[in-house]
Amino acid sequence: MRDRAVSEVKALIYISAYLFVVFSALSFYKSSILQAAGVHWLPWGFALVKSLILAKFVLIGRALHIAEGHRTKPLIWQILHKWVSFLILAAGFTVIEEASVGLIHGKTIEASIAEVGGGTTEEMIATAILMFLVFLPLFAYGALGEVVGDKALFKTLFVTRLEFEVADQKRTESSSP
Incomplete structure (x- = not known):
């Protein structure tokens, strides 16, 4: 525990x-x-504050095993599936958060929700695109970590470069006559 x-x-x-x-x-x-x-x-x-709240949403999503399908497919499908799922989760929690904050400040729920993502359609689309760009490296790192191991990935990226069996095997095959 x-x-x-x-x-x-x-x-x-x-x-x-x-x-x-x-x-x-x-x-x-x-x-x-x-x-x-x-x-x-x-x-x-x-x-x-936003980073702490969104990180907690990601951890809640992980605990609920959201978007854990596609593990046998190419990593891009797992990453995109997680992005869509967590974008929906984050949007839902953001609506709840904004409505709660609005009520505390004396606003109606409708007025608070109208401000989510900037309020206009263009700002909501821009927010969704930005969230894609924010989540992409996060979920790509997680998906790669599942394949090669979190510790090995961290060590490869930040400590010392490791050779992986698959990459080593491909190099050997391509250099063989």
Whole structure:
């Protein structure tokens, strides 16, 4: 039980850190655009809170075994399936979150939900595309980790390059006459 709790906390930290970097970059970009238009906006707290909330959504989705099909198909199908599933999950939780925050601030549920994703159709589409770009590396890393092992993938990316049996076998086959 203790090992699982430690594992979950580590996953929350890693996912939150990744999402914080992404949301900080997006916040900084939005801030620079608004500043050019004469509007001063720099909500760094937004990036931190949103990354923690979204990381928790991802962990809840994992605990519920959402989108764990397609394990025998090419990795791209598993990654895309997870992206769609988690986008729907995150959108659902975001609607609940925004409605709750709106009620706390005295807004109606309808008014709070209308602001989700920016409010306009274009902003909602842009948000969905950005979420695809945010989730893609996260789910690709997870899918690759399932194939080669999380520790081996981490070590290969961040510590020392490992040779994998399949890659080594392909190189041997292609160099043979």
